[in-house]
Amino acid sequence: MRFDPVEYINQPRWQRVSLGLDRMRLLLDELGRPEERLRFVHVAGTNGKGSTCAYLDSICRKAGLKCGLFTSPYIERFEERIRVDGTDIAPDDLLDCTVRVRDAAAKVERTCGEHPTEFELMCAVALVHFERQDCDICIMEVGLGGRLDATNVIQPDACAITRIGLDHTSILGDTIEEIAAEKAGIIKPHAPVISAPQDPRANAVIEKTCDELECKLVQVSTADIEESHISGRVRRFSYQGKRYETKLLGAYQPENAAVAIECAQTLAQTGWPITEDAISDSIQCAEWPGRFEVLGTEPLIIVDGAHNPQGSLVLKDTIDELLGEDARPIYVIGCLADKDVPQILAPHLSRAKRIFAYAPENPRALPSDELSRLIANMEPNAQATACEGPAQAIAQALGSASADDAVIAFGSLYSIGAIKKASASYSSSSGISRP
Numbered sequence: 001m002r003f004d005p006v007e008y009i010n011q012p013r014w015q016r017v018s019l020g021l022d023r024m025r026l027l028l029d030e031l032g033r034p035e036e037r038l039r040f041v042h043v044a045g046t047n048g049k050g051s052t053c054a055y056l057d058s059i060c061r062k063a064g065l066k067c068g069l070f071t072s073p074y075i076e077r078f079e080e081r082i083r084v085d086g087t088d089i090a091p092d093d094l095l096d097c098t099v100r101v102r103d104a105a106a107k108v109e110r111t112c113g114e115h116p117t118e119f120e121l122m123c124a125v126a127l128v129h130f131e132r133q134d135c136d137i138c139i140m141e142v143g144l145g146g147r148l149d150a151t152n153v154i155q156p157d158a159c160a161i162t163r164i165g166l167d168h169t170s171i172l173g174d175t176i177e178e179i180a181a182e183k184a185g186i187i188k189p190h191a192p193v194i195s196a197p198q199d200p201r202a203n204a205v206i207e208k209t210c211d212e213l214e215c216k217l218v219q220v221s222t223a224d225i226e227e228s229h230i231s232g233r234v235r236r237f238s239y240q241g242k243r244y245e246t247k248l249l250g251a252y253q254p255e256n257a258a259v260a261i262e263c264a265q266t267l268a269q270t271g272w273p274i275t276e277d278a279i280s281d282s283i284q285c286a287e288w289p290g291r292f293e294v295l296g297t298e299p300l301i302i303v304d305g306a307h308n309p310q311g312s313l314v315l316k317d318t319i320d321e322l323l324g325e326d327a328r329p330i331y332v333i334g335c336l337a338d339k340d341v342p343q344i345l346a347p348h349l350s351r352a353k354r355i356f357a358y359a360p361e362n363p364r365a366l367p368s369d370e371l372s373r374l375i376a377n378m379e380p381n382a383q384a385t386a387c388e389g390p391a392q393a394i395a396q397a398l399g400s401a402s403a404d405d406a407v408i409a410f411g412s413l414y415s416i417g418a419i420k421k422a423s424a425s426y427s428s429s430s431g432i433s434r435p
Helices: 005-009 022-030 049-062 091-112 118-132 176-186 200-212 253-269 276-285 309-323 341-345 368-378 390-400 413-430
Strands: 040-044 067-070 082-084 137-141 158-161 193-195 217-219 225-231 234-239 242-246 293-296 300-303 330-334 354-358 384-386 406-410
Touching: 005 091, 005 118, 022 091, 022 118, 040 049, 040 176, 049 067, 049 137, 049 253, 049 276, 067 118, 082 118, 091 118, 118 137, 158 176, 158 253, 176 200, 193 200, 193 253, 200 217, 225 253, 225 309, 234 253, 242 253, 242 276, 253 276, 293 413, 300 413, 309 341, 309 406, 330 368, 330 390, 341 368, 354 368, 354 390, 368 384, 390 406, 390 413, 406 413
Parallel strands: 040 137, 040 158, 067 137, 158 193, 193 217, 300 406, 330 354, 330 406, 354 384
Antiparallel strands: 067 082, 225 234, 234 242, 293 300
16 A cells, blocks of 8 residues: 555644654654755744745745745645745655655654654654755744744744744743743844744843844834735735735734845845845735635635634734724634633624634534534624534525625634635535635
8 A cells, every 4th residue: 555644644643742852853863964954944923924934935936046835734735834936745755755754753763762743744854855855945934832843953044933922821831921932942043033023021032032142133113014904905015114015915914024024134134145126026926825815705705814812803903904893794713622712702702793613623623512602601692603614614604694794714724724615615606706
């Protein structure tokens, strides 16, 4: 039987959260330390990591660099987590790299008594592939935290830290300071650091770490971001007096773009061949699915990756901007049980016309009946319906919607692919307009 790399990496016994770098270092030792022959930008943060990585990847490719991109989770295809020059890893390459990693992982297990986790395996496959492809630069998104994340075996040319908020508190700590310390754990001696605007408590941690490790710190200021508004299918904004536009519509996107712009300019100052024209053109070209993505019109269908309180608040701001503060959307919501679900729900319940609750396809999912009961307890007037899964939830939401309604799905990154697929299927069979 042909070895299936996806089935191997996704084995339930590897799918655990077990932070630490020992297994990853042993695994890379067995693989010949591919990371030592690559150069990196490392991206951590609570919200906006994926979009910032997408902007940076677009910039580097526009500058003529062969760019590797490692992100998680995947939205529609497993292979999209590992890309080179915008192309997903090919099945044959995934097979070859995973066989190498599998054999090395077996040796690690014999050495230390622990098999590498799913995320460690995936990260190792990415590094092997990037070395084989002879990438000039690799954009690496942190999986969880930073200090003990599997990606933190690299030595980056620059580090970027997007907005930090309370998330994964059972693992990373229950204060902003504790979580910021974990995120700042990616900072390496003398490597420049670009930070989004932060809570003063997070900012103090980042500044202290940069001082200790003698790192240049570039801090994006919200005062430098102006004239942000949606115009048609793009968001236009100015950063430090220069105009940009992005196809990513969320209210938070100018900030993510500014982090990428500052990171690219920092790379240019250290000798990378990145021009201002490449930066400007690339912000406009960058794509990242599932971030306030319009799936259809009449009714308007939007899917957003907001999955923590900070992301939920920004989603509300974007809805207010696009639809008005009096809008009453139909919501499709699924959450993981280990999230601060009440705070995720709070900005939206009083305005909801109807809510269709589902359980994401994840072992940590909050059952839909529990989510529905929580909604009823928080907002007695809310009309919440428990559904079997994301496909049923989006179908029932669209079935209840008129052409003038807005259907907004959010709460879990893990469900974006299923939401998009079910929405496309329903739209094609019912005649709903697609963008």
